[in-house]
Amino acid sequence: MSDAVTTDRPGRESFGSRLGRAMADRGPLCVGIDPHPALLHGWGLNDDVAGLERFSLTVLEAVASLAAAVKPQVALYERHGSAGMAVLERTLAAAAEAGVLSIADAKRGDIGSTMAAYADAWLRDGSALAADSVTLSPYLGFESLRPALDLAAETGRGVFVLALTSNPEGASVQHVGGADSVARRIVQAAAAENRRYAGELGSTGLVVGATVGSALTDLDLDLAAVRGPILAPGLGAQGATAADLRRTFGSAYDQVLGTSSRDILGAGPGIQALRDAAQRTLEELRAA
Numbered sequence: 001m002s003d004a005v006t007t008d009r010p011g012r013e014s015f016g017s018r019l020g021r022a023m024a025d026r027g028p029l030c031v032g033i034d035p036h037p038a039l040l041h042g043w044g045l046n047d048d049v050a051g052l053e054r055f056s057l058t059v060l061e062a063v064a065s066l067a068a069a070v071k072p073q074v075a076l077y078e079r080h081g082s083a084g085m086a087v088l089e090r091t092l093a094a095a096a097e098a099g100v101l102s103i104a105d106a107k108r109g110d111i112g113s114t115m116a117a118y119a120d121a122w123l124r125d126g127s128a129l130a131a132d133s134v135t136l137s138p139y140l141g142f143e144s145l146r147p148a149l150d151l152a153a154e155t156g157r158g159v160f161v162l163a164l165t166s167n168p169e170g171a172s173v174q175h176v177g178g179a180d181s182v183a184r185r186i187v188q189a190a191a192a193e194n195r196r197y198a199g200e201l202g203s204t205g206l207v208v209g210a211t212v213g214s215a216l217t218d219l220d221l222d223l224a225a226v227r228g229p230i231l232a233p234g235l236g237a238q239g240a241t242a243a244d245l246r247r248t249f250g251s252a253y254d255q256v257l258g259t260s261s262r263d264i265l266g267a268g269p270g271i272q273a274l275r276d277a278a279q280r281t282l283e284e285l286r287a288a
């Protein structure tokens with residue numbers, strides 16, 4: 001992949017290009033920042049805003065220099081109300097300051113006019129919640145995501161659209177349609193979207209679980225043709241291994257950013273223990 005600069009705003013490097021470089025330099029690991037109550041307690045922290053902030057900044061300190069990206073889970077900040085969202089704002093700012101790319105796992109999706117507001121929140125310069133990229137849900141129709149797709153291209157940010165999620169219930173919607181499955185339409189739409197990012201890794205990524213087994217073959221999905229990053233949750237706590245990832249993604253493995261949250265976070269609160277856990281996962285992904 002080249003380092004071509006292709007955004008709708010000349011002079012600004014695209015998210016796909018920045019992520020491709022981070023994956024080449026650091027390896028294909030994203031560390032999830034999921035401050036679950038049980039993890040906070042396990043770290044000796046309270047399930048409150050102070051605990052949330054300590055947890056988030058500790059994870060960043062441990063992994064910002066070795067992960068290609070970090071992925072705060074928005075729901076776990078939202079459950080603390082506006083003060084929790086303020087911690088998320090500071091966490092995203094701290095990630096940028098530490099030089100690690102951020103993926104806000106918000107799974108947003110709505111009718112176009114409302115989608116424009118979500119795009120403003122997560123992808124517009126100057127927004128308090130602006131991240132390098134955000135996860136999106138396409139189940140109101142892929143094209144309803146247009147405001148986010150266009151704003152991401154304009155501001156050098158990216159999106160990850162749910163295609164085949166890691167949870168077992170996902171198949172009941174995503175596999176529907178046989179040869180013309182819902183997942184296949186999403187994959188094709190993402191591939192078309194990435195044509196605007198000629199010559200580099202596209203900024204329209206997909207979420208495909210590390211746990212999906214033979215679904216890519218069964219549904220005849222060509223992820224290499226998407227030419228975008230594939231965010232693959234499900235490592236560790238959900239049972240998938242790096243070897244599963246390699247088997248599942250085959251020739252698209254170079255595009256895959258494996259993401260793990262609880263399995264790594266459970267090693268905390270020690271900085272070195274967290275770093276070692278992340279490093280172990282990274283080595284497994286590299287070796288696969």
Ligand SMILES: O=c1ccn([C@@H]2O[C@H](COP(=O)(O)O)[C@@H](O)[C@H]2O)c(=O)[nH]1
Pocket residue numbers: 032034073105164165166167207208209233234235236237238259260261262263
């Ligand atoms: O298909 C999906 C999409 C998103 N996720 C999110 O990833 C993490 C996984 O956490 P683990 O602790 O590593 O299981 C979590 O934030 C999910 O909401 C996913 O698991 N599957």
